[in-house]
Structures are given as C-alpha cells and as structure tokens.
Amino acid sequence: MSSMSTTDTSGTTEQQENLGDAGAQLSTAPIEDRSEPVIGGPTLGVVGWVRWFWRQLTSMRVALILLFLLSLGAVPGSLIPQTSVDEMKAQAFKDAHETLTPLYEKLQFFDVYSSVWFSAIYILLFVSLIGCIVPRSWQFVGQLRSRPPGAPKRLDRLPAYTTWRTGAEPEQVQEAALTLLKGRRFRAHSPKLSASLEQGGTPTGNAIAAEKGYLREAGNLAFHVALIVMLVAFAWGQLFKSEGGKLIVEGDGFSNTLTQYDDFKSGSQFGIDELEPFSFKLDAFDGTYEKNGPQRGTPRTFEAKVSYSQGGTDKKAVIRVNEPLKVGDSKVYLIAHGYAPVVTVKDGRGKVVFHGATPLLPIDNNITSTGAIKVMDGYRDKNGKKEQLGFQAFFVPTFAGAGKGTMFSQFPGLDFPVMALTGFHGDLRVDSGLPQNVYQLDKSKMKQFTDASGNKLAQRMLPGETMTLPGGAGSITFEKDVKEWASFQISQQPGNGLALAGAIAAIAGLTGSLFIRRRRVWVRAVRGADGVTVVEMAGLGRSESAKLPEELGDLAVALTADAPPVPDADPEAAPVTEPVEQDVPEAVKQAVPEADSEADPEDVPEPAEEPAEDPAPSGEADK
Numbered sequence: 056m057s058s059m060s061t062t063d064t065s066g067t068t069e070q071q072e073n074l075g076d077a078g079a080q081l082s083t084a085p086i087e088d089r090s091e092p093v094i095g096g097p098t099l100g101v102v103g104w105v106r107w108f109w110r111q112l113t114s115m116r117v118a119l120i121l122l123f124l125l126s127l128g129a130v131p132g133s134l135i136p137q138t139s140v141d142e143m144k145a146q147a148f149k150d151a152h153e154t155l156t157p158l159y160e161k162l163q164f165f166d167v168y169s170s171v172w173f174s175a176i177y178i179l180l181f182v183s184l185i186g187c188i189v190p191r192s193w194q195f196v197g198q199l200r201s202r203p204p205g206a207p208k209r210l211d212r213l214p215a216y217t218t219w220r221t222g223a224e225p226e227q228v229q230e231a232a233l234t235l236l237k238g239r240r241f242r243a244h245s246p247k248l249s250a251s252l253e254q255g256g257t258p259t260g261n262a263i264a265a266e267k268g269y270l271r272e273a274g275n276l277a278f279h280v281a282l283i284v285m286l287v288a289f290a291w292g293q294l295f296k297s298e299g300g301k302l303i304v305e306g307d308g309f310s311n312t313l314t315q316y317d318d319f320k321s322g323s324q325f326g327i328d329e330l331e332p333f334s335f336k337l338d339a340f341d342g343t344y345e346k347n348g349p350q351r352g353t354p355r356t357f358e359a360k361v362s363y364s365q366g367g368t369d370k371k372a373v374i375r376v377n378e379p380l381k382v383g384d385s386k387v388y389l390i391a392h393g394y395a396p397v398v399t400v401k402d403g404r405g406k407v408v409f410h411g412a413t414p415l416l417p418i419d420n421n422i423t424s425t426g427a428i429k430v431m432d433g434y435r436d437k438n439g440k441k442e443q444l445g446f447q448a449f450f451v452p453t454f455a456g457a458g459k460g461t462m463f464s465q466f467p468g469l470d471f472p473v474m475a476l477t478g479f480h481g482d483l484r485v486d487s488g489l490p491q492n493v494y495q496l497d498k499s500k501m502k503q504f505t506d507a508s509g510n511k512l513a514q515r516m517l518p519g520e521t522m523t524l525p526g527g528a529g530s531i532t533f534e535k536d537v538k539e540w541a542s543f544q545i546s547q548q549p550g551n552g553l554a555l556a557g558a559i560a561a562i563a564g565l566t567g568s569l570f571i572r573r574r575r576v577w578v579r580a581v582r583g584a585d586g587v588t589v590v591e592m593a594g595l596g597r598s599e600s601a602k603l604p605e606e607l608g609d610l611a612v613a614l615t616a617d618a619p620p621v622p623d624a625d626p627e628a629a630p631v632t633e634p635v636e637q638d639v640p641e642a643v644k645q646a647v648p649e650a651d652s653e654a655d656p657e658d659v660p661e662p663a664e665e666p667a668e669d670p671a672p673s674g675e676a677d678k
Contacts, residue, residue, distance in 0.1 A: 112179070113186030121180040122282075128176055132167035135159065139166060139320060168293070181286050188279050195272050202244050206262035206577035210593035213577075215604040217611050218591045221618040225588050228580035231617035232263045235610065236576065241265035262579035262591075271597070274567025277560055284557035292550030297321040297330065304395045304412045304540045308336035311385065311545060331385040331547065335363035338371075340539040342392060344467050352421060352467055359389050359541045374543075384547050391542035393417045393424055396450055396474055397534040400430050403527040408433040408444075412538045415450050416494045421464035424450045426494045428476075428531075431485055437527040443483045445496045446531060449475040462515070474533050476522055477513045478504040504528065573597040576607065578614070590618055 099107060111117055136145040145165055149156045163170035210216055221228065229245055236243040243265035299319035301309050309315055311333050343356040359374045365382055374380050380387040395412035402408050408430055415424035430444035453466035454473035462475060481501035484491070491497060504512035506525050514522045518535040574596040583589045592614070594607040 109186065112183050113190075114183075115187055118180065118183045118187055118279075121176055121183055124176050125173075125180055128167065128173050131162075131164045132173075135164050135167075137165060137167065139169070177286070177290075181283065184279055184283050184286075188276060188283070191272075192276055195276060198272075199269065203242060203264040203266035203575055205264055206579055206593070210262075210577060210579060210591045213593040213595050214599065215594040215607045216592070217607060218589065219611075219615070219618075219620040220583070220587050220589055220622075221615075222621050223580075223588055223618040225580040225582055228588060228590055228614070228618045229263055229578070232578035232580070232614055235613055235617075236263065236265040236578070239267075239610070241267045241576065242269075262577045265576045265578075266574070267576075268571050268573035268597075270567050271571040271573045272568075274564040274571060277564030278568060279564075281557045281561035281564055284560065285554050288550035288554035288557055290550075291553065292322075292548050294322040294324040295329075295549050296547060297325050298544065298546040300390075300542060300544050302391075302414055302540055302542045303337045304414060305337055305339055305538045308334060309543070310334040316545075325547075329547070331365075331383040333363060333365040333382045333385070335361045335380070335387070337361055337541055340392060340541050342467070342539070346466075346468075354467075357389070357392065359543075384549065386546055386548075388544040388546070389541060390544050391417075393422060393540050393542075394450060394452060394469070394472075395538045395540045396448070396472075397536045397538060398428060398446075399532045399534060400428075400434070400444065400529065401531075402434050402529040403437045406433075408529075412536075412540075413448070414540045415448060419463065420467065422452055422467045423464040424448075426450075427496045429483055429485070429496070431483060434529070436480070442480055443485075443501075444529075445479045445481075445483055445498075445501055447477040447479070447496055452537075457515075469537060472518060472537055473515060475513065475515045476531065476533075477511070478522070478524060478531070480504060480528065572600055572602065574600075574603055574606070576610065580618075587621065588618070590614070 136148045138145045149165075152159075159165060163172070167173055207213070211218075223231075233243055233245050243263055245263055297319070298321070299316035301315065301317050303309055311330050313319060313327055313330070338360045340359050341356050342354060342358075345351055345353045345355055357376055360371070361374060361380065362369060362371050363380065363382065364370070372380050374387060374389045376389055379389070393415060395414040397412045398409070399407060400409040409428075413426060413428050415426035417424050426448050428446040428448055434442055434444055436442050449462065450472070451462060451464035451474075452468060452472050453464050453470040454462070455465050456471075462473070479496065479498060479501040484497045484500055504525055506512055512522075512525060516522060516533040518533055518537065521530050521532040523530045574594055576592065576594045579591045580588055592607060592611050594603050596603045
C-alpha cells in the first residue's frame with residue numbers, strides 16, 4: 056500500500072477539472088466568472104446594469120466593506136458628544152471648538168446615528184446581507200437533500216490518498232466501509248443502495264461516497280443571519296426606546312410620568328402612553344468607602360434602598376450598580392450619588408421662607424460638591440419689598456481643616472462636613488423664560504451681600520451654624536442633617552434581548568465556520584486481475600488541512616480490521632482501475648500497531664500469503 060500523500064488544493068483549472076463532480080459544491084459561495092471580456096461585444100442595458108449592481112451589492116466582499124464602514128462610522132459617535140445623548144455636553148463641545156463646529160454640523164457628527172450617511176450604510180448592509188444569505192440558504196438546503204457525489208475516476212489525484220490489497224471480498228469491504236463512515240457521523244451511501252444512474256445520468260460506480268462538515272456552512276449562514284438579527288434589534292431599539300433621568304433625595308419619590316423626569320428622550324415611534332405605570336421612593340442610600348491603604352476612598356458599598364409600587368402592590372428592593380430594578384419592560388439603573396445639605400432661610404422678621412435639602416453636584420471622586428440655593432418666593436427685604444435670594448454653595452464631606460490647603464474634600468464619606476456660602480439678592484431671572492441650570496446662579500441681575508465695612512459676604516460653616524445676612528436681611532442656617540441623593544436612569548429598550556440573542560448566535564456561528572472542516576471521503580474496492588481485492592481510499596477538503604490525511608489514515612487503519620492487507624502476489628499485476636504504480640502498503644502496516652500503543656511491534660503477525668476464506672473478526676485483527 057502506498058503512503059499518504061498531500062497536494063495543493065488550490066491548484067489550476069486543469070487540476071480542478073480532474074476532480075470532476077467530487078470537487079464541486081464544497082461551498083455555497085457564488086462562483087466568480089473570470090473569463091476574459093469580449094472586445095466589441097454587446098453593451099449592458101438598463102436591466103443589465105441593475106443586475107450587475109445587485110450582484111455587486113449582494114456579494115460577500117461588499118457586505119464586509121459595508122460592515123467595516125459601519126464600524127468606522129461609529130467612531131465619531133463615540134468620540135464626539137451626541138446631542139441625543141447629552142445635549143449640554145454637546146453644546147459645551149461646540150462652545151469650546153468654534154472652528155470645528157460648523158464642519159461637524161455639516162457632516163452631522165453631533166447626530167451620527169440618525170445621520171443620512173450612517174443610515175444609508177446601515178440600510179445597504181441590511182439589504183446586502185439579505186440578498187447574500189437567501190440564495191446561499193437555498194443552495195445549502197439543496198446540498199443537504201442531495202447525496203455526496205460519486206468518486207472521480209482517478210482517486211490517486213486527490214489531496215489525500217491511500218491503497219492496499221486485501222483478501223476480503225469487495226462487497227464485504229464496501230459494507231464495512233459504509234458502517235465505519237456512518238459510525239464516524241459521515242453522510243454516506245453505497246452504490247448498492249442508490250440507483251445505477253445519478254440525476255445527470257452518470258454511473259455511481261462501485262465506491263462508497265461520504266461527506267462530513269455540513270455545519271461549517273450552517274455556521275457561516277447562522278453568523279450572517281445573526282448579523283441581520285442584530286441590525287433589526289438595533290433599529291427596533293432606536294425607534295421604540297425611551298430613556299430619562301431623575302435625581303431623588305432620600306425620602307423623596309418618583310412616579311413614571313413625563314412631567315417627573317429631569318430629562319427625557321425617546322425614539323420616533325415611542326408613545327407616552329407606553330411608559331410603564333409604577334412609582335418608587337428612595338428610602339436610604341448606603342455608601343461605604345475604603346478608609347486605608349492605596350485604595351482609600353474606593354467605594355465598597357454603593358446601593359439605593361427603595362420602596363416601589365406597581366399595580367397596587369408595594370414591594371421593597373435594593374438597586375446597585377449593574378443590578379437595576381426591573382419593573383415590567385422598564386429598568387431603573389443607579390448611575391450617580393451625592394450630598395444634599397439641609398438649610399433653613401429666614402427673612403428679616405424671622406419668618407422661614409425656605410427649608411429643605413439642596414442637591415449639590417460632585418466635581419471630583421471625593422465628592423467635593425458645588426451648587427446653588429435659590430429662594431424664589433416668599434422673601435421680603437427689611438423694607439417689605441419682594442426680592443429673591445441666591446447662595447453659591449461649596450460643600451466638602453471631609454474637610455482637611457483651616458490652613459491645610461484649598462477647600463477640597465479629603466474623603467468621600469461624611470467625616471467632617473463643611474459648607475462655604477456666598478449670598479446674593481435681587482432677581483434670579485427664573486421668570487425670564489430661558490432655561491437655567493439648577494446648579495448655577497444667574498448673577499446678571501443680582502448683587503452680592505456686603506458687610507458694614509463693604510467686604511463681600513462669604514462664610515465657611517459647620518453643621519448647626521448660621522450666617523446672618525447684613526442690614527436685617529435675614530439669615531441662613533446649615534442644619535446638622537445632611538441627606539444623600541441618588542440619580543437614576545429609567546429606560547425601556549425593547550431590542551436588547553433580541554440583540555443579545557443575535558450576538559450569541561453570531562459567536563456560535565462564527566466558531567462553527569472557523570473550526571469545522573468540510574470534507575469528502577471515497578472508498579473503492581475492486582477485484583484485481585489476480586483475484587485479490589484492491590482497496591482505494593481518498594479524501595478531499597474544502598481547504599488544505601494537515602488533518603485531512605490524518606483523518607483518512609485513521610479511517611484506513613480502522614477499515615483494515617475488516618479488510619486486512621496482504622502482500623502483492625504478482626508485482627506486475629494491475630488492478631481493474633486505470634493502472635497506477637503503487638508501493639507496498641507500508642503505511643497501513645505501520646499504522647496497525649499504532650492502534651494499540653502498548654503492543655510490541657515484534658508481536659504483530661505477518662500477513663498471510665493467501666487470502667483467508669473467512670476474514671478474521673475485528674477483535675482478532677486488532678490483536
């Protein structure tokens with residue numbers, strides 16, 4: 056028997072023709088026409104150009120290009136603030152980059168995902184994938200319904216090939232090969248079980264035909280179908296999503312209605328009546344931090360304890376980072392945290408005109424916070440004239456101490472809270488009709504309080520201390536109670552589950568298409584001129600792989616249990632098939648002991664000179 060041999064499967068057109076039907080349709084990919092153009096031939100009409108454009112659009116090459124362009128188009132959407140995500144941040148970027156802003160606006164870089172060019176790439180990719188997958192799916196179904204093609208005339212020209220002579224009858228070898236291949240999960244059929252003619256009228260011959268690795272193309276198709284699913288999920292989520300934010304101080308609540316949101320945005324197809332009916336109250340916020348070591352200040356506990364109601368049923372829950380509260384189709388995420396000092400403001404007559412917790416905005420990791428306290432109604436000056444008060448606040452939960460550097464927090468926990476206040480009086484311009492930032496004061500119509508010496512009024516205060524306003528204007532007290540607040544994001548994303556399923560399917564399909572090998576195996580057994588059966592085995596893969604000869608060798612070793620090799624009785628005798636000079640079957644002789652690593656090569660019996668009338672059972676052959 057000759058040893059295993061491998062050849063380059065890429066080959067030339069002549070080599071591919073030698074493989075015949077055996078080498079055809081290992082893939083459902085379209086075959087490119089590389090024929091030379093005919094000079095002076097007929098030109099394409101409108102229908103021809105449309106057909107050409109459709110073929111280009113639905114090719115896998117164009118689909119990959121569009122997928123790359125889609126990924127490339129998402130880059131500015133990640134680097135440049137998007138108006139749909141954070142309008143204030145986008146406006147701040149525009150103010151800071153006055154030269155680039157006009158160019159970015161023309162290119163729609165502030166609204167990338169709703170831009171014309173991004174939508175065009177998205178739609179073309181969607182159409183390309185569908186146009187590419189549908190015909191390939193039909194071809195794949197046709198391959199599943201058809202049988203593996205018959206063996207080519209010259210098996211020795213295939214990439215992996217082996218042959219040996221055996222004393223078993225050809226019918227016995229074919230039956231053993233059919234059982235072996237089906238046991239190895241090959242789709243196999245015997246010429247005895249098929250008609251004498253193929254669909255095209257070509258004789259099936261006397262070779263067992265088997266094929267394996269159909270899941271490779273199935274995985275390839277599953278990957279591209281999963282991409283379509285992800286595109287649909289993305290579009291569905293953008294059209295029907297809703298997302299809003301709400302800052303809640305301990306003890307306060309929220310009802311899921313549009314007027315309760317601090318900010319809200321939704322997809323073009325989302326209706327306000329689709330908001331999930333529920334409400335919740337922030338009972339307490341629990342935040343603890345590492346006190347020592349290099350990770351000092353790192354959060355250890357970061358959770359909001361809430362009571363929520365849905366459909367008349369009251370429940371309690373704890374919301375943590377990446378552990379949202381799920382209420383129907385809505386999810387409530389915990390996204391931020393800070394402090395809200397409680398202050399009391401009185402007018403000159405001692406009447407309380409403001410009392411409550413004022414959320415302040417953190418500006419660093421130690422929750423150094425800044426904000427504004429606004430008294431808009433109920434205040435009158437010493438002359439009884441209506442006026443408005445405003446205080447610029449600067450708060451640190453852990454103060455380093457006077458004379459120990461700038462007033463910035465040293466730790467995010469409430470170890471030594473201090474608040475610095477600067478007072479103003481006048482018109483806050485809240486009734487001007489222009490939107491205002493709740494954390495900032497509009498000082499254009501306000502004056503800062505000054506003392507009797509004309510110095511501007513500013514004071515650093517500990518909990519329980521009071522700052523008296525000059526001229527009998529009243530006072531402001533920093534109460535000993537400092538509450539905490541939490542910021543929540545309430546969102547409805549209908550396409551998330553579908554996108555996750557598509558991503559998992561895409562990974563599974565890609566894994567199958569990369570690691571599963573499509574290959575075919577043929578086993579031919581014919582009686583030679585000397586009456587001894589000649590067995591030929593050959594394999595053909597979709598792509599060149601070192602594992603194909605190994606697999607064929609393993610199959611050959613297994614088959615020798617039912618078709619043991621015998622030496623050539625007459626070296627000049629030729630098999631019934633086309634004469635091919637072959638060596639003595641040393642490969643199978645060497646492979647037989649390898650089936651049992653503990654066997655001594657000297658104990659392997661010599662093959663019989665004459666074919667045995669009764670082939671030895673598989674167990675004895677293994678021995």
